[in-house]
Amino acid sequence: MRNIYRWLSIGLVVLTLSACQTRIAPPSNGDSKEWLKDASVFENQTPTLDWQLNAKVGVVIDGKSEQANLNWQSSSDSSGETYNRVKLFGPFGAGAIRLEYGSDIATLTDNKGRRYQGRKPEKLIQDVVGWPLPIDALSYWLFAQPEPASAYRYQLGDDGQLSTLEQRGWRIEFKDWREFDGQELPRKVFAYKKFAQDQRGAVSVKLITKSWRWP
Numbered sequence: 001m002r003n004i005y006r007w008l009s010i011g012l013v014v015l016t017l018s019a020c021q022t023r024i025a026p027p028s029n030g031d032s033k034e035w036l037k038d039a040s041v042f043e044n045q046t047p048t049l050d051w052q053l054n055a056k057v058g059v060v061i062d063g064k065s066e067q068a069n070l071n072w073q074s075s076s077d078s079s080g081e082t083y084n085r086v087k088l089f090g091p092f093g094a095g096a097i098r099l100e101y102g103s104d105i106a107t108l109t110d111n112k113g114r115r116y117q118g119r120k121p122e123k124l125i126q127d128v129v130g131w132p133l134p135i136d137a138l139s140y141w142l143f144a145q146p147e148p149a150s151a152y153r154y155q156l157g158d159d160g161q162l163s164t165l166e167q168r169g170w171r172i173e174f175k176d177w178r179e180f181d182g183q184e185l186p187r188k189v190f191a192y193k194k195f196a197q198d199q200r201g202a203v204s205v206k207l208i209t210k211s212w213r214w215p
Contacts, residue, residue, distance in 0.1 A: 049076040052213040058206040180212040
């Protein structure tokens, strides 16, 4: 009888560890490939200023998982000023959350109609929603490009496409490249960052594109 209890205990420990590993896991390690810093691979890529993205996004923070549908519109005016409108539908089982920002100010409206303002959209969405999304950098990562203002290194896959990017403490993987209305882009973008020594201080973001639209 003691042996039965012993094996049952071991089984429960194994199942618990497996569940924890499934709940949050960093991207696969591609360190066997050469890390590059040469910016020439990105020089012929012209950033798209006007676009609309529909995607599903999942965020795991401290082992807690949240999912939402994402609608992101980016547009520019004649002066070159870029405006972004980001809608998240369904985080925390709630209604839509809307984030609008340009170069000067960001405004977030929650599902109850309350408005919050700040200068940095990344800090605003983290303070109100609790998601540490690097929103400014993400607008570049979606196109498999590094944010221009920060240092980075990257790896290429066997097909010559960008496979892994490290920037601002994040590790980003680009998967399932497809053609969207004439542009070849990754359908899946996975980002991971560790804020502490253990996984309780880690965040992972998984974005899966449903559609792109170019006005």
